Amino acid sequence: xxxxxxxxxxxxxxxxxxxxxxxxxxxxxxxxxxxxxxxxxxxxxxxxxxxxxxxxxxxxxxxxxxxxxxxxxxxxxxxxxxxxxxxxxxxxxxxxxxxxxxxxxxxxxx
Amino acid sequence: xxxxxxxxxxxxxxxxxxxxxxxxxxxxxxxxxxxxxxxxxxxxxxxxxxxxxxxxxxxxxxxxxxxxxxxxxxxxxxxxxxxxxxxxxxxxxxxxxxxxxxxxxxxxxxxxxxxxxxxxxxxxxxxxxxxxxxxxxxxxxxxxxxxxxxxxxxxxxxxxxxxxxxxxxxxxxxxxxxxxxxxxxxxxxxxxxxxxxxxxxxxxxxxxxxxxxxxxxxxxxxxxxxxxxxxxxxxxxxxxxxxxxxxxxxxxxxxxxxxxxxxxxxxxxxxxxxxxxxxxxxxxxxxxxxxxxxxxxxxxxxxxxxxxxxxxxxxxxxxxxxxxxxxxxxxxxxxxxxxxxxxxxxxxxxxxxxxxxxxxxxxxxxxxxxxxxxxxxxxxxxxxxxxxxxxxxxxxxxxxxxxxxxxxxxxxxxxxxxxxxxxxxxxxxxxxxxxxxxxxxxxxxxxxxxxxxxxxxxxxxxxxxxxxxxxxxxxxxxxxxxxxxxxxxxxxxxxxxxxxxxxxxxxxxxxxxxxxxxxxxxxxxxxxxxxxxxxxxxxxxxxxxxxxxxxxxxxxxxxxxxxxxxxxxxxxxxxxxxxxxxxxxxxxxxxxxxxxxxxxxxxxxxxxxxxxxxxxxxxxxxxxxxxxxxxxxxxxxxxxxxxxxxxxxxxxxxxxxxxxxxxxxxxxxxxxxxxxxxxxxxxxxxxxxxxxxxxxxxxxxxxxxxxxxxxxxxxxxxxxxxxxxxxxxxxxxxxxxxxxxxxxxxxxxxxxxxxxxxxxxxxxxxxxxxxxxxxxxxxxxxxxxxxxxxxxxxxxxxxxxxxxxxxxxxxxxxxxxxxxxxxxxxxxxxxxxxxxxxxxxxxxxxxxxxxxxxxxxxxxxxxxxxxxxxxxxxxxx
Numbered sequence: 001x002x003x004x005x006x007x008x009x010x011x012x013x014x015x016x017x018x019x020x021x022x023x024x025x026x027x028x029x030x031x032x033x034x035x036x037x038x039x040x041x042x043x044x045x046x047x048x049x050x051x052x053x054x055x056x057x058x059x060x061x062x063x064x065x066x067x068x069x070x071x072x073x074x075x076x077x078x079x080x081x082x083x084x085x086x087x088x089x090x091x092x093x094x095x096x097x098x099x100x101x102x103x104x105x106x107x108x109x110x
Numbered sequence: 111x112x113x114x115x116x117x118x119x120x121x122x123x124x125x126x127x128x129x130x131x132x133x134x135x136x137x138x139x140x141x142x143x144x145x146x147x148x149x150x151x152x153x154x155x156x157x158x159x160x161x162x163x164x165x166x167x168x169x170x171x172x173x174x175x176x177x178x179x180x181x182x183x184x185x186x187x188x189x190x191x192x193x194x195x196x197x198x199x200x201x202x203x204x205x206x207x208x209x210x211x212x213x214x215x216x217x218x219x220x221x222x223x224x225x226x227x228x229x230x231x232x233x234x235x236x237x238x239x240x241x242x243x244x245x246x247x248x249x250x251x252x253x254x255x256x257x258x259x260x261x262x263x264x265x266x267x268x269x270x271x272x273x274x275x276x277x278x279x280x281x282x283x284x285x286x287x288x289x290x291x292x293x294x295x296x297x298x299x300x301x302x303x304x305x306x307x308x309x310x311x312x313x314x315x316x317x318x319x320x321x322x323x324x325x326x327x328x329x330x331x332x333x334x335x336x337x338x339x340x341x342x343x344x345x346x347x348x349x350x351x352x353x354x355x356x357x358x359x360x361x362x363x364x365x366x367x368x369x370x371x372x373x374x375x376x377x378x379x380x381x382x383x384x385x386x387x388x389x390x391x392x393x394x395x396x397x398x399x400x401x402x403x404x405x406x407x408x409x410x411x412x413x414x415x416x417x418x419x420x421x422x423x424x425x426x427x428x429x430x431x432x433x434x435x436x437x438x439x440x441x442x443x444x445x446x447x448x449x450x451x452x453x454x455x456x457x458x459x460x461x462x463x464x465x466x467x468x469x470x471x472x473x474x475x476x477x478x479x480x481x482x483x484x485x486x487x488x489x490x491x492x493x494x495x496x497x498x499x500x501x502x503x504x505x506x507x508x509x510x511x512x513x514x515x516x517x518x519x520x521x522x523x524x525x526x527x528x529x530x531x532x533x534x535x536x537x538x539x540x541x542x543x544x545x546x547x548x549x550x551x552x553x554x555x556x557x558x559x560x561x562x563x564x565x566x567x568x569x570x571x572x573x574x575x576x577x578x579x580x581x582x583x584x585x586x587x588x589x590x591x592x593x594x595x596x597x598x599x600x601x602x603x604x605x606x607x608x609x610x611x612x613x614x615x616x617x618x619x620x621x622x623x624x625x626x627x628x629x630x631x632x633x634x635x636x637x638x639x640x641x642x643x644x645x646x647x648x649x650x651x652x653x654x655x656x657x658x659x660x661x662x663x664x665x666x667x668x669x670x671x672x673x674x675x676x677x678x679x680x681x682x683x684x685x686x687x688x689x690x691x692x693x694x695x696x697x698x699x700x701x702x703x704x705x706x707x708x709x710x711x712x713x714x715x716x717x718x719x720x721x722x723x724x725x726x727x728x729x730x731x732x733x734x735x736x737x738x739x740x741x742x743x744x745x746x747x748x749x750x751x752x753x754x755x756x757x758x759x760x761x762x763x764x765x766x767x768x769x770x771x772x773x774x775x776x777x778x779x780x781x782x783x784x785x786x787x788x789x790x791x792x793x794x795x796x797x798x799x800x801x802x803x804x805x806x807x808x809x810x811x812x813x814x815x816x817x818x819x820x821x822x823x824x825x826x827x828x829x830x831x832x833x834x835x836x837x838x839x840x841x842x843x844x845x846x847x848x849x850x851x852x853x854x855x856x857x858x859x860x861x862x863x864x865x866x867x868x869x870x871x872x873x874x875x876x877x878x879x880x881x882x883x884x885x886x887x888x889x890x891x892x893x894x895x896x897x898x899x900x901x902x903x904x905x906x907x908x909x910x911x912x913x914x915x916x917x918x919x920x921x922x923x924x925x926x927x928x929x930x931x932x933x934x935x936x937x938x939x940x941x942x943x944x945x946x947x948x949x950x951x952x953x954x955x956x957x958x959x960x961x962x963x964x965x966x967x968x969x970x971x972x973x974x975x976x977x978x979x980x981x982x983x984x985x986x987x
Contacts, residue, residue: 028134029141047138047159048166051131055173059116065130070137077134 008035008043013053015096016043018081018089021063027076028054054079062088120174131170135163181500182507189508193515199480203473204516206875207565210469211520213462213868215550215558216527221455222557223548229441230366232306233402238409239444240272240399240416243435246705251444253395254436256382262399262419268412268438269401273301276380277372277398280647281352282840283338291840292334294352295374298382304402305441311335312346312361320379328357329377332365352378353650354838373543392430400441412438433705446544453941454861457618461868464615466565468875471608473512474569475601475879479886481505481577488577501578509570510563517562524558525550534863537856576600601886605879606923609964612876613927617956618934619869623862625938625947635785635794636686636723638847640677641814642821643685644828645843648809656806662835663802663811667716669831670815675824677816680719681802685812686785687850689713694798696755697765697775704769710751710796712768714805720782722814730762730780737801744801745776748784751796768798776800821846873960877967884916885971895975896983905976912975916968924957924964931956 008016020026020034032045057063062085070076081089120127139156146152160166171177193200228234240262242252254262259274266272276296283290302314310332319327328350330339339345348359357378380397403412420436481488488501496504528550535545646666653659663681670679684690693707713719717733728749737744745766752761765775784794802811813832817824825844832841888895895908935949 027137029138032138033145046161047135048161048169051134051166052169052173055170059113059174061113061116067130070141074137074140075133076137077130 008045008049012096013045013049014057015089015092016045017050017053017057017079018062018085018092021079021081022086022089025066025068025078025080027070027078029076031079057085060084060088117174117176121176121179127171128167131167135160135166181503185504185507186511188504189511192508193511196480199476200512200515203476203512204519206469206472206878207512207516207562207569208519208523209871209875210462210466210565211517211558211562212523212527213871214459214466214561215520215524215554216531217455217458217462217864218557219524219528219548219550219554220531221459222551222553224446224451224544225455226553227547227551229445230307230368231441234441236403236405237305237441238269238401238403238412238438239441240401241437241439241444242395242420243437244433245435246433250437251439252434254397254399255392255395256397257391258420258423258436259397259399260382261423262416262436265419266415268404268407268415270404271300271304272399272401273298273304274380274382274397274399275301276396277374279378280649280840280842281376281378282354282838284351284354290338291842292375293373294328294376294378295372296378296380298380301377301400304400306402307363307367309361310364311343312359314361315377315379320381322381325379325381326355326357327360327379328352329361329363330359331363331375332367334375335362352376368543368546373539392427401438409438409440454857457622457941458861458864458868461615461619461865464611465868465871465875466561467568468608468611468615468872468879470565470569471604471611472875472879472882473565474572475604475882477505477509477569477573478576478601478604479882481573482890485577498578502574505574505577506566506570509566509574512570513562513566516565517558520562521550521555521558524554528554534860537860538853541857572600601883602919605876605883606919606926608876608879609920609923609960610927610930612872613924613956613960614931614934615872616869616960617928617931617952618938619862619865620952620956621934621938621947621949622865622942622945624949624952625945626858626862628947629858633786634686635783636725638851640817640821641722641847642817642824642828643812643814643843643845643847643850644832644841645810645812646832646839646841648811648839650838653809659807659809659811660803662839663716663807665835666813666832667718669834670813670828671718673815673824673827673831675818675827677818678718678721679813679815680722681716682719682812682814683714683802683808683810684712685814685847686723687847687854689797691795692798693769695767695769697767707769708755708796710747710768710798712770713797713799714802714808715799716802719799719814722816723785724816725785726783728781728783730778732780732782733799733801738803741804743774743776743804744779746780746782746799747778748782748797750784750794751798752781754796766798768800770805776804873963876960877963880916880920880964881967881970884912884968885974887915888912888971888975891975892978892983895978896980899978899980900984908978909972909976912972913968916972917965920961920964920968924960927960928953928957 016035017031020031020038023034026034028047028050032047032050035043035045054063054065057079058065062082063079064082065077065079067075068078139153139160142156142159143153146155171180229237231237239251240254241250242254243250244252254274256274259272263272274297279294279296281292281294283292297315297320299315299317299320302308308314309329312329314329315327318324330345335341335345339348345359345362349356350359351357363377401412403409416436416438420431420434424431424434492498492501528548532545532548535548536542646663648659648662653662667679667681670676673679689711691709692712693704693709695701695707715733717735717737720727720732730746733744733746745768747761747766755761756764761778761781764778766778767775782797782799785797786794813828815821815824815828828844829841832839895903895911898911899905899908931953935947938945938947
């Protein structure tokens with residue numbers, strides 16, 4: 001646990017959650033771990049932001065939640081991407097890529 | 111599933127949400143712990159990293175956007191707990207508010223029922239009445255002649271249809287039970303169509319049923335059908351005898367159909383074509399016209415057209431139509447004489463509004479006192495980070511809660527109050543009929559809600575703002591015993607205002623009650639007690655000749671005079687309460703056009719009438735039996751007549767001529783006292799009496815007898831005296847004059863009673879208010895008073911100290927109230943017809959009354975202060 005925790009850039013947490021869930025249903029801890037590992041320990045999801053973010057996505061109807069069994073046979077709440085969520089992920093990804101490319105261009109030409 | 115739906119679902123499953131989140135968090139921590147090796151250290155680290163789970167839960171909840179509701183619920187729960195914890199406070203506060211709301215809602219039900227409720231006809235805004243106006247006679251809602259009706263019905267473009275009605279036509283109903291005199295309304299066949307109402311049973315009139323030969327059909331009111339025909343559903347098609355002629359019952363109207371201006375028992379067709387063909391047809395203004403506005407025509411245009419038509423008639427027939435115009439008003443306006451009712455209602459509403467304001471001041475006072483006690487609590491909450499807005503909101507929510515409970519109780523009490531009001535409003539039949547409109551309707555409901563909320567703002571805002579200014583530091587340092595609120599400047603202002611308002615209200619009520627009392631004490635000029643009157647209308651064809659009428663009345667008069675128990679009997683064309691004014695000329699004075707001639711109230715009487723009414727003869731002689739058609743014409747005038755038209759002269763022997771069908775000069779032979787011609791504080795008017803035998807007898811005359819005993823017991827004898835002359839002659843309005851005065855004046859008594867009650871309420875509330883403030887300050891100063899007494903102050907000193915402060919406050923506010931009440935007599939005179947009062951006594955007595963009540967209210971807590979035991983007071987921390 002000695003690694004340096006890096007805050008997730010504002011506005012991208014929802015996208016990261018949706019992207020994670022596009023691989024299949026996951027519980028809160030799973031989502032956080034997945035983001036942490038995939039980012040090669042750079043990005044650390046704060047629980048204090050994760051759960052409110054999940055509520056936000058529930059309200060929007062982008063994810064749905066269901067209780068189920070975790071890998072080690074524990075009762076866990078699994079979040080799943082909805083159809084609307086998949087569309088939203090596509091929208092956010094293309095928007096994000098557009099912004100990243102733009103930023104890249106600015107940095108390279110500078 | 112929409113977003114809103116999901117949010118609502120969240121509210122309903124809040125409990126589950128909390129559990130879910132908790133489970134999730136636990137699982138999360140567990141998994142993290144396992145990932146970290148499962149040791150206690152790992153768990154501790156996981157927990158630490160997780161941070162404040164409470165905060166997390168709160169932010170998760172906030173996402174759903176229901177925080178405001180949560181806070182509101184919290185505030186409500188908290189407020190309810192505060193109210194529950196102080197049952198005494200809660201009771202006093204809600205009862206005070208309930209009282210204020212109840213009186214307001216009850217009085218508002220009168221406004222709703224009379225001024226806001228539309229008549230029960232189709233599309234009431236387009237149903238209108240067409241009335242005659244004559245500014246010279248101060249006539250605003252006169253009736254219209256058949257000639258004008260027939261002409262206007264053809265000529266107008268404003269109305270889809272016009273109907274004429276003869277609103278008071280008496281019928282005698284015979285057969286099937288006792289003969290009965292009923293007021294009927296004769297209407298053209300268009301009448302029910304114009305109003306757009308249909309029958310409850312059977313049908314209304316068909317076109318053409320107002321033609322002679324087809325007109326023997328009758329429609330009953332619901333009430334008559336119930337009473338006289340035992341609600342027989344087979345009544346349709348039955349025959350009844352009206353004035354001895356057969357009429358077929360064709361319909362029964364629903365109970366809801368009521369035109370408040372008239373109370374007919376039945377309707378028959380009005381046949382106009384053959385009626386009043388004579389030369390005086392234009393003067394026979396007998397009919398009320400009802401119309402339905404054509405679509406696209408508004409009231410203004412209808413008015414303009416009718417006044418053009420009236421103007422045209424005025425130019426074509428100046429002899430009869432000069433000065434006459436026409437106006438159009440909605441049925442609603444016509445039914446309720448708003449200009450008469452509105453000022454009274456507005457006064458009552460003002461009175462109850464003042465009561466409510468005083469009640470609110472009391473509540474605000476209690477809240478302020480309690481707020482002072484709660485300063486510490488508020489200070490702690492502020493110190494812990496509660497924002498000012500949040501504190502104000504919390505206090506306002508508490509006020510709203512009080513308003514909700516108080517308003518709810520008030521509504522229940524108003525339901526009761528309204529039924530009391532309706533019970534009061536039955537002093538005559540007309541008022542009884544319009545009282546049925548007064549109910550706890552949706553207007554009253556809406557008003558109650560608004561009034562309660564308004565009251566909550568009124569009594570809640572000031573204490574809330576004041577409390578929220580609390581400085582937590584100084585309050586907490588002071589240990590909460592004497593914060594800056596306990597100085598109570600705000601409470602003194604509130605109580606002072608209450609006393610001043612109560613002063614205004616009690617003075618106003620006193621002035622109006624005194625005016626009525628003065629009116630009652632005022633001399634009528636005649637003795638209305640022991641007099642029974644009855645109206646006899648010789649409408650039957652056999653009385654077409656005036657000589658036959660004279661013979662009839664002479665015979666009746668003889669029989670009446672012979673009745674045991676009758677001291678005097680008389681006949682007159684009019685009684686003091688319904689006599690009309692006529693223009694006249696005085697011989698020897700330059701002739702003036704009819705419109706500019708002076709007027710006098712005119713009576714045609716038999717000699718006995720002066721004895722019946724006990725009108726004193728001042729000079730000359732009264733009317734004698736010998737003053738008949740063959741004798742020279744004579745007249746008796748009253749004292750005002752002499753003062754006005756013969757100042758400083760002897761009128762006896764002079765000649766006057768009343769402008770009526772018989773243009774002869776009459777010699778003035780006597781002077782009698784003034785009588786109050788119409789009840790009410792009006793100027794005494796000039797009055798003229800002529801012998802009824804010297805002019806052709808009119809078909810409608812009044813009989814009057816002065817009874818030795820109870821005049822009501824004479825009713826039967828009077829009836830049989832008439833029937834012994836003509837057994838088929840109906841008799842109407844058999845009533846004592848005293849009863850009639852009660853009918854006319856009943857409204858004043860009730861109005862005064864209500865104002866009196868509201869005045870007393872205001873007074874008591876103000877007294878309770880000052881009592882509360884003084885008690886509170888005594889309680890606050892127990893310690894100080896204890897020290898003073900320990901240092902040698904006597905009980906009298908303490909009494910003086912406490913009472914002095916209270917009386918100073920009371921005196922200053924009473925003076926302010928008195929100044930505010932000073933313009934009331936003038937104001938009342940401006941808005942209430944004929945209001946006149948000697949106000950000095952009221953302006954002396956009311957302050958005395960108010961100050962003595964206040965004195966008692968102050969004395970009670972002051973004497974308690976004086977009884978304080980210094981030892982105990984000093985121990986009391």
